[in-house]
Amino acid sequence: DGRDGGPVCPGSLIVVSNRQPYRHEYESADGVDAGNGANADPSITVDEPTGGLTAGLDPVVQRTDGTWIAWGDGDADFDVADEDGCVAVPPGEEAYTLRRIDLPEEAVDSYYYGFSNRVLWPLCHGFPELVEDRANDFEWYRTVNEQFADAVAEHADEDSIVWFQDYHFALAPRMVRNAVAPGTTVAQFWHVPWPAPSTFRYCPAGGNVLEGLLGNDLLGFHVDRYVDRFLESVERFLPAARVDRKGRTVHYEGTTTRVVATPMGVDAAGYDREAREVGSGAGVLESLRSEYDVPHPDDAVIGLGVDRLDYTKGIPERLAALERFFERYPDWRGEFTFVQKATLSRTDIPTYERHGDLVRSEVERINSRFGTDDWQPVIYTEDYLEEAELCALYRHADLLVVSPLVDGMNLVAQEYVAASVDDTGDTLLLSDRVGAHDLLGSHAITIDPSDIDGMAERIADALEMPIDERRRRMRTLRDRVFDADIERWMSAQFDWMRRLHGDPSRSGGR
Ligand code: G6P
Numbered sequence: 439d440g441r442d443g444g445p446v447c448p449g450s451l452i453v454v455s456n457r458q459p460y461r462h463e464y465e466s467a468d469g470v471d472a473g474n475g476a477n478a479d480p481s482i483t484v485d486e487p488t489g490g491l492t493a494g495l496d497p498v499v500q501r502t503d504g505t506w507i508a509w510g511d512g513d514a515d516f517d518v519a520d521e522d523g524c525v526a527v528p529p530g531e532e533a534y535t536l537r538r539i540d541l542p543e544e545a546v547d548s549y550y551y552g553f554s555n556r557v558l559w560p561l562c563h564g565f566p567e568l569v570e571d572r573a574n575d576f577e578w579y580r581t582v583n584e585q586f587a588d589a590v591a592e593h594a595d596e597d598s599i600v601w602f603q604d605y606h607f608a609l610a611p612r613m614v615r616n617a618v619a620p621g622t623t624v625a626q627f628w629h630v631p632w633p634a635p636s637t638f639r640y641c642p643a644g645g646n647v648l649e650g651l652l653g654n655d656l657l658g659f660h661v662d663r664y665v666d667r668f669l670e671s672v673e674r675f676l677p678a679a680r681v682d683r684k685g686r687t688v689h690y691e692g693t694t695t696r697v698v699a700t701p702m703g704v705d706a707a708g709y710d711r712e713a714r715e716v717g718s719g720a721g722v723l724e725s726l727r728s729e730y731d732v733p734h735p736d737d738a739v740i741g742l743g744v745d746r747l748d749y750t751k752g753i754p755e756r757l758a759a760l761e762r763f764f765e766r767y768p769d770w771r772g773e774f775t776f777v778q779k780a781t782l783s784r785t786d787i788p789t790y791e792r793h794g795d796l797v798r799s800e801v802e803r804i805n806s807r808f809g810t811d812d813w814q815p816v817i818y819t820e821d822y823l824e825e826a827e828l829c830a831l832y833r834h835a836d837l838l839v840v841s842p843l844v845d846g847m848n849l850v851a852q853e854y855v856a857a858s859v860d861d862t863g864d865t866l867l868l869s870d871r872v873g874a875h876d877l878l879g880s881h882a883i884t885i886d887p888s889d890i891d892g893m894a895e896r897i898a899d900a901l902e903m904p905i906d907e908r909r910r911r912m913r914t915l916r917d918r919v920f921d922a923d924i925e926r927w928m929s930a931q932f933d934w935m936r937r938l939h940g941d942p943s944r945s946g947g948r
Pocket of ligand 1: 456457604605629630783784
């Protein structure tokens with residue numbers, strides 16, 4: 439760890455991700471001064487990083503004076519950057535270079551809305567029936583991966599550690615490997631699950647995907663089962679690769695890839711601090727209630743769901759379970775309200791659009807079935823919430839339901855635990871099909887997201903559980919979330935990189 443207590447990267451770091459850590463925009467109402475020089479357009483503001491990954495990595499890249507390469511998707515992104523798309527960030531501090539890659543609309547449609555989110559996303563989450571293999575999507579995916587790999591090669595040297603994030607860049611690692619000095623370390627973290635080989639076999643260009651990923655020296659997943667399934671997939675679909683299952687390494691075309699499980703965490707101390715500062719979330723709830731004109735008794739018990747509006751998150755199943763719960767336990771009508779915050783995502787894809795319509799119509803149906811003049815069972819919002827408001831809501835909610843059908847990790851579960859600062863016995867209901875269950879399952883209330891009756895019963899269990907038991911569980915959950923926080927994750931990754939970086943034996947012929 440570094441002198442300031444944060445994890446330190448063992449080389450000069452080049453992070454590559456699809457989403458950028460800072461986004462410049464014209465005339466946004468919120469955001470901070472863009473700090474983009476004296477002649478800059480005063481109407482340009484910048485959104486600060488939100489989300490676990492960008493918020494967690496940003497300080498590390500700042501400390502290493504590194505480079506971050508990402509898709510520039512903001513209106514003003516390229517007006518503040520130089521001709522290569524580079525801009526110094528954070529605004530005013532200029533600690534590192536953010537290099538933005540400009541993608542034409544056709545590329546975005548095929549690389550992002552196509553191969554990334556119509557093929558790899560559903561496949562990795564075990565929904566092969568949702569895969570749409572459209573003409574040209576893979577070719578664009580390859581072209582965009584090339585464009586990113588070229589940009590990396592321009593910034594990389596012997597001392598560099600290139601760290602790709604997620605499924606948008608399955609091909610780039612091998613391209614980079616072939617283009618940079620032999621000493622450069624290439625690593626990747628795959629934030630989504632890896633599917634069973636019986637699912638991966640439906641991946642168009644699956645062999646190319648595996649070959650690309652095996653250009654990495656280090657490939658990280660959240661949990662052991664994704665590592666095992668990845669190694670199995672390589673064995674089945676890339677016979678020329680030599681897989682050492684026990685040693686968790688693969689040798690392929692001169693590269694040795696170490697495959698590791700390092701579960702990602704959240705900035706637990708940050709959520710804790712923010713939750714204490716914001717006070718109780720009654721205010722946020724009050725504004726939601728008045729905005730949506732929801733009648734609501736002040737002392738109702740509050741359940742909460744926070745998700746991107748995605749078919750993997752199990753939101754319709756959760757709503758069905760709530761409906762079943764209110765059928766079976768009519769005494770809780772008027773006493774328990776469920777707040778569902780959904781964030782719109784990838785709405786250009788019809789599957790997402792249809793899913794959103796389904797969720798909204800189910801909420802309406804359930805509310806009209808049980809709602810009275812004084813109470814409505816579900817408060818549903820797609821509004822943007824500031825991090826402080828979200829923390830307030832986490833703190834105020836008596837229970838959180840995390841019910842994805844599959845999820846690589848699920849950071850919301852961890853954020854909720856970190857923000858549960860009152861020791862009043864908040865409860866976490868957690869799907870057994872998310873990575874976070876490996877860490878938190880034994881002290882959460884486990885739910886099977888496809889068993890509607892069972893979920894309804896678990897909600898009842900949570901509401902009836904004695905407070906001492908709830909407190910005891912939450913205290914243990916907090917210990918775990920604080921222990922396995924984002925710094926821990928990053929240190930684990932950097933430790934692996936340190937071992938591999940500059941190790942002449944790591945790859946054949948280098
Ligand atoms: C998941 C993915 C991330 C992605 C995020 C938001 O968590 O693993 O890579 O950034 O969803 O989705 P979006 O498509 O809006 O970036």
